[in-house]
Amino acid sequence: MITRVQKFLPFAGLTSVLKISNLFHHTSTPAFAQRATAFYGTEMGKASDSGAQVSNPAPGFKLVGFSNFLRTNPMSDRFGVKRFHHIEFWSTDATNLARRFSWGLGMPIVAKSDLSTGNVIHASYLTRSGDLNFLFTAPYSPSIAGDLENAAATASIPSFDHSACHAFAASHGLGVRAIAIEVDDAEGAFHTSVAHGARPMSPPVTMGGSVVISEVHLYGDAVLRYVSYKNPNPNATSDPSSWFLPGFEAVDEGSSFPVDFGLRRVDHTVGNVPKLAPVVTYLKQFTGFHEFAEFTAEDVGTSESGLNSVVLASNNEMVLLPLNEPVFGTKRKSQIQTYLEHNEGPGVQHLALMSDDIFRTLREMRRRSGVGGFDFMPSPPPTYYRNVKKRAGDVLTDDQIKECEELGILVDKDDQGTLLQIFTKPLGDRPTIFIEIIQRLGCMVKDDEGKVSQKGGCGGFGKGNFSELFKSIEEYEKTLGAKRIVDPAPV
Numbered sequence: 001m002i003t004r005v006q007k008f009l010p011f012a013g014l015t016s017v018l019k020i021s022n023l024f025h026h027t028s029t030p031a032f033a034q035r036a037t038a039f040y041g042t043e044m045g046k047a048s049d050s051g052a053q054v055s056n057p058a059p060g061f062k063l064v065g066f067s068n069f070l071r072t073n074p075m076s077d078r079f080g081v082k083r084f085h086h087i088e089f090w091s092t093d094a095t096n097l098a099r100r101f102s103w104g105l106g107m108p109i110v111a112k113s114d115l116s117t118g119n120v121i122h123a124s125y126l127t128r129s130g131d132l133n134f135l136f137t138a139p140y141s142p143s144i145a146g147d148l149e150n151a152a153a154t155a156s157i158p159s160f161d162h163s164a165c166h167a168f169a170a171s172h173g174l175g176v177r178a179i180a181i182e183v184d185d186a187e188g189a190f191h192t193s194v195a196h197g198a199r200p201m202s203p204p205v206t207m208g209g210s211v212v213i214s215e216v217h218l219y220g221d222a223v224l225r226y227v228s229y230k231n232p233n234p235n236a237t238s239d240p241s242s243w244f245l246p247g248f249e250a251v252d253e254g255s256s257f258p259v260d261f262g263l264r265r266v267d268h269t270v271g272n273v274p275k276l277a278p279v280v281t282y283l284k285q286f287t288g289f290h291e292f293a294e295f296t297a298e299d300v301g302t303s304e305s306g307l308n309s310v311v312l313a314s315n316n317e318m319v320l321l322p323l324n325e326p327v328f329g330t331k332r333k334s335q336i337q338t339y340l341e342h343n344e345g346p347g348v349q350h351l352a353l354m355s356d357d358i359f360r361t362l363r364e365m366r367r368r369s370g371v372g373g374f375d376f377m378p379s380p381p382p383t384y385y386r387n388v389k390k391r392a393g394d395v396l397t398d399d400q401i402k403e404c405e406e407l408g409i410l411v412d413k414d415d416q417g418t419l420l421q422i423f424t425k426p427l428g429d430r431p432t433i434f435i436e437i438i439q440r441l442g443c444m445v446k447d448d449e450g451k452v453s454q455k456g457g458c459g460g461f462g463k464g465n466f467s468e469l470f471k472s473i474e475e476y477e478k479t480l481g482a483k484r485i486v487d488p489a490p491v
Helices: 002-008 014-023 030-040 094-105 162-172 186-195 276-287 335-343 358-367 382-392 398-407 463-478
Strands: 081-090 109-113 122-129 132-139 175-183 200-207 211-219 222-229 263-272 290-295 307-313 320-326 347-355 410-413 417-423 434-442 444-446 452-454
Touching: 081 162, 081 222, 081 263, 094 109, 094 122, 094 132, 132 162, 132 263, 162 175, 175 347, 186 200, 186 211, 186 222, 186 276, 211 276, 263 335, 263 434, 276 290, 276 307, 276 320, 320 335, 335 347, 347 358, 358 398, 358 417, 358 434, 382 398, 382 410, 398 410, 410 463
Parallel strands: 081 132, 175 222, 263 320, 347 434
Antiparallel strands: 081 175, 109 122, 122 132, 200 211, 211 222, 263 347, 290 307, 307 320, 410 417, 417 434, 444 452
């Protein structure tokens, strides 16, 4: 066990190895969650086991609220960041999970790394739509590898660990293990991050002589994965070992239904944590990311519950990492606290996926809601859409507003653009991770070469819709209360 953990956390000292080794021998219990929290450190102000020191998060950190927040971009990234590369889910059944997401989101399964490709460590299946890549990974039994020489080298994800994956699934259920971003230099990004306080999770590994991959701790049991290519044009070929990662092969034609609902990329990934200050300080310190927006309970709460939120962004604002914390003293338990309890600690709350035509995307997704796809939160009342005409009538036609109402799409607008958004119900058994479908309108800019693109975060993050979303979640959570048996059942 310690050998595998030392591979998984090569920079950890023996104390860390023993901690995590003991951690993986326990499953979904309160004690497990406490040990996980203790090791992974929501209290980032303390020195990490790798020796990296994170500065005290208290001085200078204060939420000012949406109205008082002044957005600036100091261009402070510590390393070159390009975009979201992929999202990896850890589970115990990658095959069926990939098929469900493929069907429900219109993302064909395009590549695989499993027994059929020579991988005896894990099964991984990649679904793709545009630049949106979801990777689903599950472990094989260690007995499969047996005494096979260099069995670990067959894994297409160098950091994958059998015991860690099982512990992750037992503690969190369905969840995101890795948020991968493409950077200029994954080796440099790793060393720079660790030098500025990041907890090392997997050192830089060069795969196939063409791709470098490394990982640092993000929050909870999630990692931030860096990916960089030595080939300046990896997309020149259709081979997934070139444009994605070595070790992956294209799936046979016909093995995945050729669907496309218009989803194109990850817009942002949202994390739920017990306390914002230490995590925001930790992430800003090692990435250099700047604060893009913030919201307090006064901005976005309801009379019954609320949250505080900070959005971190890269220089190009194409990598957006919002973070939420619960607030207390409200009539109902904060939805963020509910997440933290069911997830047994911090984790990825939701993934916002950008559509190039949200009406088409929603029509297709809703057709599949009851037949293996995803369900959506209840739609707002008709009065909501009468107000949309006042707020966004200069951007949306009457027919588009009517279609928003029919599909349950929320509409918000800021001084830069317009945001269309809708949220699914939780994706699995627990009320934890869900998906947001969005389309941003406006904010088109032209670079020095004349290329036109849309600014990141155009239209904001739906501040005007938070109350409606909260009401939907509150109503949904009311249906989750366990029925109590008053009289004992007859024997």
